[in-house]
């Protein structure tokens with residue numbers, strides 16, 4: 565029987581250079597044949613972000629099984645497993661785990677009396693004031709917003725980065741527009757729907773580099789801090805959410821949980837798409853610690869490392885590069901976590917109720933880098 569699956573790339577709009585995202589229709593994720601999954605997999609690695617509408621019926625178990633299918637060798641561990649030292653980790657306040665499906669997390673905003681085995685939970689949409697060095701004044705806070713934190717979903721210590729992340733919008737408040745400010749002196753702004761998830765294509769981020777920077781990126785490896793989300797917890801972000809300000813606030817090794825040197829990750833700066841072979845400039849900017857250059861030099865000075873990484877990544881988050889998804893209830897978004905960066909956006913009022921389910925699985929292997937420098 566011919567497949568009914570249809571993959572329609574998102575049309576780019578007014579002045580936009582966005583080249584990611586596709587709308588997928590005619591698919592039943594509860595009964596997904598191998599042939600239809602093969603189409604979905606190819607579409608994911610081609611378009612990086614897939615949008616499936618009207619998926620409110622999808623169970624946490626199905627969401628987990630779908631997510632795991634993109635990396636069938638992976639063990640059934642959530643991408644961050646159980647974050648140690650949850651009090652200090654910057655990831656701690658944002659996630660609640662579904663008791664019977666621990667790879668699936670509930671995120672959102674406001675008070676939820678009962679949902680999938682969780683009772684009386686209070687969710688909090690991350691607000692930039694808790695993470696950025698400077699903040700938008702209180703009086704402007706419901707009209708203006710920022711990218712909270714550009715990132716890859718990854719523990720970056722011990723566990724390999726997940727291949728895919730799925731996000732299901734279960735409940736949304738009524739939508740309105742906000743103006744996103746970069747606040748980095750460029751004047752860059754973007755009009756976004758409230759509570760959008762912003763995506764940029766890591767492959768585009770690589771493609772727009774100069775030939776010299778491409779060569780540098782292909783030959784360089786990125787060392788991530790041990791226990792990165794605890795390490796960075798006292799530090800603050802740049803106003804673009806693209807990495808941290810260097811003020812020497814990071815925790816020292818003696819202040820961290822014990823470090824297993826074999827768990828520290830040194831990953832290629834460019835990750836290769838397993839289907840198309842394209843390279844993505846794929847750096848988690850806030851967790852970067854050192855750079856290992858092609859000639860064997862190790863760049864250890866954190867401020868210098870961050871400045872260099874920022875220079876490489878900033879053009880790729882320019883307003884014209886950003887896809888800001890306008891969520892509808894029932895949207896299931898699948899994204900290629902090893903080929904995009906994404907960020908939470910927006911500020912909600914206390915009574916704006918939002919409920920999402922998120923799933924990703926720690927990868928079965930570390931990402932592959934380029935074959936040539």
Ligand SMILES: [Fe+2]
Pocket residue numbers: 715716717906
């Ligand atoms: Fe994320």
